[in-house]
Amino acid sequence: MNLFLELLLFLATLLYSYLEAFVKLFVPVRRKSLAGELVLITGAGHGVGRATALEFAKRQSRLVLWDINKSQQQQHPCAGLYVSPAALWAAARVKDFGKWRMGRCKHAAWYSEGIKHGVEETAAECQKLGATVQTFVVDCSKREEIYSAADKVKKDIGDVTVLVNNAGVITAADFLSTQDHQIERMFEVNILGHMWTTRAFLPVMMNNNYGHIVTVASAAGHFVVPFMVAYCSSKFAAVGFHKALTEELSALGKDGIKTTCLCPVFINTGFVKNPSTRLGKILEIEEVVQALMEGIVTNQKMVFVPSNQSIALLLERVFPERALNLLKKISEVKFDAIIGQRSTQ
Secondary structure (H helix, E strand, C coil), X not given: CCHHHXXXXXXXXXXXXXXXXHXXXXXXXXXXXXXXXEEEECCCCCHHHHHHHHHHHHCCCEEEEEECCCCCCCCCCCCCCCECHHHHHHHHHCXXXXXXXXXXCCCCCCCCCXXXXXHHHHHHHHHHCCCCEEEEECCCCCHHHXXXXXXXXXXXXXXXXXXXXXCCCCCCECHHHCCHHHHHHHHHHHHHHHHHHHHHHHHHHHHHCCEEEEEECCHHHCCCCCCEHHHHXXXXXXXXXXXXXXXXXXXXXCCCEEEEEEEECCECCCCCCCCECCXXXXXXXXXXXXXXXXXXXXXXXXEEECCCHHHHHHHHHHCCHHHHHHHHHHHCCECCEECCCCCCC
8 A cells, every 4th residue: 555545544544533532422431340350459558559459349359469568557757758849949048958958768758658558458448348359468679579479379369360550659859869779669669560560460461362451650650740850750661661561462463451551640648748739639549549440441541630631741742831831830739858968878
């Protein structure tokens, strides 16, 4: 086929796709059943992972829950070592950044509110809903632990059909205040961990041409935020991984394996301290998980929460830089962050 005919085919396909999308506005969306599916969720001890496990339990799925924490713990004594951007600028005006110098505990800012639940507490709640649940303590920053736990799951429980890569960590700090091990940890958990779990469970999905891989990313995988350089970078990588994997599965003809990527704005989980914005709101865990579950049962590839992020993504590509900068000032995104600590230890 020559180039001219291929371009005509493209235009025809484009028009058909728009027409199809318009018709679907008036046709009920088909939702698949999740009953009996073997669902593995990482980071299931708290936050979005815990709430997602409960939703799958309500849908009669069989659950395998992974988390670094086995049971409920007290708040880490180093949690809460932050300084607000407003305080930063007050300090900047008097050139007194030293007053905001923070401690060097390697745990600071990974889980800003400490662990409210552990994987056993999540499992108990899911069992009350009638679900069959198996739990594993797994550090998703360690490839060997992931592969070892995955082998046990495949040998003792069965083939995972839905993989939810949810585990994530964050350090809110300016780039030079973010310590080397914190940067490594964010990439190990937020993207490499996704790759290792997917490599562990994808082969069987490909053999059966059946499964669903869920990537819990972030709006920070599409829009950059100051004082989250490493975190945004890891989430951009997670979004890229989802898109590339989706494309590769399509190229291989594995249309029975679905993929979904969740990209919410700030969620009220305590991981980021005191988030606020003049435009929009801070999300509650329940509304994020409801959007995720809807995305899974309808096989949506990208789930933005709130959904108007897709419009913002378009505007970012068409608005001039000066207008975008003004819009960012108007939105006034704020959260507590570590500022002015120059350390690589």
